[in-house]
Amino acid sequence: xxxxxxxxxxxxxxxxxxxxxxxxxxxxxxxxxxxxxxxxxxxxxxxxxxxxxxxxxxxxxxxxxxxxxxxxxxxxxxxxxxxxxxxxxxxxxxxxxxxxxxxxxxxxxxxxxxxxxxxxxxxxxxxxxxxxxxxxxxxxxxxxxxxxxxxxxxxxxxxxxxxxxxxxxxxxxxxxxxxxxxxxxxxxxxxxxxxxxxxxxxxxxxxxxxxxxxxxxxxxxxxxxxxxxxxxxxxxxxxx
Numbered sequence: 315x316x317x318x319x320x321x322x323x324x325x326x327x328x329x330x331x332x333x334x335x336x337x338x339x340x341x342x343x344x345x346x347x348x349x350x351x352x353x354x355x356x357x358x359x360x361x362x363x364x365x366x367x368x369x370x371x372x373x374x375x376x377x378x379x380x381x382x383x384x385x386x387x388x389x390x391x392x393x394x395x396x397x398x399x400x401x402x403x404x405x406x407x408x409x410x411x412x413x414x415x416x417x418x419x420x421x422x423x424x425x426x427x428x429x430x431x432x433x434x435x436x437x438x439x440x441x442x443x444x445x446x447x448x449x450x451x452x453x454x455x456x457x458x459x460x461x462x463x464x465x466x467x468x469x470x471x472x473x474x475x476x477x478x479x480x481x482x483x484x485x486x487x488x489x490x491x492x493x494x495x496x497x498x499x500x501x502x503x504x505x506x507x508x509x510x511x512x513x514x515x516x517x518x519x520x521x522x523x524x525x526x527x528x529x530x531x532x533x534x535x536x537x538x539x540x541x542x543x544x545x546x547x548x549x550x551x552x553x554x
Contacts, residue, residue, distance in 0.1 A: 392541035397548045399536060402529040409524045415462045415517045417485075420453035424468065424510050429501060448497040448504065450479060454515060455490040465516030466493040472504040476511065 429446040450468040465482045479497035538545035 392539050394537050395540050395545070396535040397538055397545060398533050399548065400531050401534055403532050404527055404529055406525050407528055409526060411522055411524050412519050413458075413460070413522050414519050415456060415458040415460055415464075417464065417515060417517055418455040418457055419515060422450060422452050422468075422510065422513055424448070424450040424470075426504060426508060445498045446501060446503070446505075448477060448479060448495075448499055448508070450495040450497075450510070450513065451492060452513070452515075453490055453492045454483070454485060456485040456487055459487050460520045460522065461486045462518030462520060464493065464518060466495065466513070467516065468495055468497075468513045469511045470497075470504060470508050471511040472508045473506070475503070477504065482516075 425448075427447040427449060429444040448468075448470050450466075452466060454464050454466070456462065456464070461484070463482055463484045465480070467481075468479045470477045470479070477497060477499060479495035481493050481495045483491050483493045485491045538548070540546065
């Protein structure tokens with residue numbers, strides 16, 4: 315055991331001695347060949363850079379080739395398909411309507427005009443009898459787009475009775491006209507007290523054709539590629 319230890323110790327001392335002799339030669343070599351050493355270092359860096367760059371390029375080429383092959387595979391499976399879709403198509407519809415014409419009125423005017431009573435039997439003079447009149451007047455404006463015949467009615471209230479007068483007039487669209495009522499009464503009717511209980515304008519009803527625009531849904535088809543994701547989704551929606 316002691317002999318082996320002594321042998322290792324002698325070997326270590328021998329290595330150290332040789333290293334001490336080699337180091338001066340190493341420094342001398344470096345000093346004399348600095349340019350050569352720098353040249354090899356630079357060359358090594360260039361070779362490493364070139365190799366690394368080629369590795370990256372090869373990696374990119376590989377990825378590109380993989381994508382192209384996948385697209386080619388997809389292209390082989392793609393096909394044109396007809397996909398239905400809905401559109402709203404306008405159309406017109408004619409509808410017959412009964413429309414009451416719009417109008418405006420002025421203030422009602424009314425009065426009683428006395429008549430001429432018949433002569434007495436003993437009178438030698440001959441008179442023409444003229445009966446009293448209840449009078450009413452109103453101006454009606456046709457503000458619609460259609461011509462029409464407008465009616466006018468007035469109800470007078472006397473002490474013990476009601477008297478109704480009627481009249482009418484044709485009024486073109488956008489025009490105004492005065493409508494009058496001359497209602498004959500007996501000589502003693504509404505003599506002392508009378509008033510208008512109510513009055514009414516009877517607007518005409520005309521039949522017009524009204525054209526309206528409506529929409530209906532129609533199914534149409536378009537060609538698209540089965541490799542298009544939007545096309546695939548549209549096809550799935552149409553089948554559901």
